[in-house]
Amino acid sequence: MSAPSSTGPADPMARPGPPEDDRRDPGPPPARPEITALPDYSSARAGSVPITIRASSNEAPFGPGALVVDAVTERLRSAHRYPELGAVTLTRAIAEQLGLDPDQVVAADGSLSLLNYLLISHCRPGSTVVHPWRSYEAYPICIRTAHAEPRAVANLPDGSHDLAAMAAAIGPDTAAVILCSPNNPTGAGLSHDAVAAFLAEVPPSVLVVLDQAYVDFVTDPQAVRGLELLPAHPNLVLLRTLSKAYGLAGLRIGHLLAHPQLCRAVRKIVPPFAVSALAETAALAALVDLPHRDRIVTAVIDQRGPVTELLRRHGLPVVPSEANFVWLPLGDRAAEFGARCADAGLGTRVFDGEGVRISLGEPDLPTRLSSIVSGLPEVS
Template structure:
């Protein structure tokens, strides 16, 4: 006789997963100007597209899991060793590698807040505890408070400079003072996703710091200045033991052959890409000046975006921009992050932006 079916039970998942915040992608809409994601507004360069088309004929094969050629190219570009490079699907996935390889239940990860929205998510996924240190009133990292937040449980400190979403930078003198207060067994990660747009001469140089300090790692990405956001490739420069551990926790075959080929070709096209970065930087200055003329008081930005501390007006200003056909990234009750687009896109933004 057949056994009667039991009432189906609810499948048990890992405790706490349903409490995780969900990373929110920048919104898009037909006919709207999308300034809600920090993307390069210009299409990929012709030589990079040519390489991608050629590589597309080989997508029936797995990519090089170790990304040996790309790691070698990145290493030569920065004057470091290939064994000190680890790659991933964008710098956010490499950040996840760093968290997973460094921290777990009972450990703490310190970072500024508000900063990159993915940080607390990545830390909680690893089972570790995020320690979120408020920004200083000038929207910059409060490094003294961050140093004070380090405990014997701290395994990792994340420093985003230029900071997403505020655009403020960490400067060399203050960082050296901060680093002197950090225990040598705590890894300090300098996330330089927007470094190509930084024109502040006092900003820290992550690669130089990596060379001089054994507990510093650096994150870079091909998504922003290089315009490869859709292909997902980023990398860490880290001490060899740490870089090896990152490769251990990485998703196998995560970085596609298309992404590896495009990233290598982009390194060959640095001069042409630099011209596009200069266009974005020039437009950033124009947008900041126009925004200030409307009564807003944004801090100076060194990223490819500007930050408006709109507070209680955030949702209303965001809706006004949407009504004008412009989409920006709104952090309700806090502020708006506005990506710098082409001159035409920025004109639509300025036409739709209410006065302060």
């Protein structure tokens, strides 16, 4: 008697597989088409020599102050413990400094993350979000991440927002409008009266997000005062950060200021420990160390005028800036000038076909820029 087959009887319901030669690795499941189509976030370009002055990311020119270093070093001893849930202590400290109720504040890992959470909580498939352009390159990425469609509105020739055109772009499917003042990367700011008038035109069902990442560097007395507008406009949201004037870019701390109902919605989807223990500790110390913040702000403002004058003297267009950077709308010459800077060890942010953004504050920046533009003819 022959031995029974080790494979057992054939399964009558089994379907034959493809021939061995036709089996191919299908790879992982594909991402949403609108995500794969998104552009990569830009970065500084390398030159023929190492970058020795980093003027590409709008960072503070100095490291954190002694209060922050000491506090973070001490907290590091208990890094095996999770941070405080919801960054409650930091939220209260920010609210106290700004004269708000803690229910009007949400802290997280950067203001960009908070924009993501805000749009995810309020956009639906088919929603549109109106935003300025050229502006922060992450806006279209955040909008599409939230299943919405971006509606870009071109800036005015002076680099500021065309608020009339943005208001006209609002439609029945608009979930939000994003404003950026001072605008990144042009540095142009919006006036208080202009934003107040704009808010009066926007339907109350549409969010108005005012990104104020660079508010600490504003010197224009007519600039928008976002906090004053919050009480009368429940649809207004302010975004701020400790990355710039407080010198904590590497720790990622931002906050959202809005009506308590909006804040509750955002908190529901913010990860439980969005602010790390070290980041919260650093932020609490930085909020107390205002002299260090003032040192950073002063270094930027003191440099802004002379750098603008230097560049203009050599025939380069510069938009008047209220931020910690200057914008050169060079158009087709942007890549060439950015390469010239990189070859001199100066890192800048180049937007091909549009312009070059140069961050301010590094002590050696004016001298390096002077040597870079020295070969260009001066304009009287």
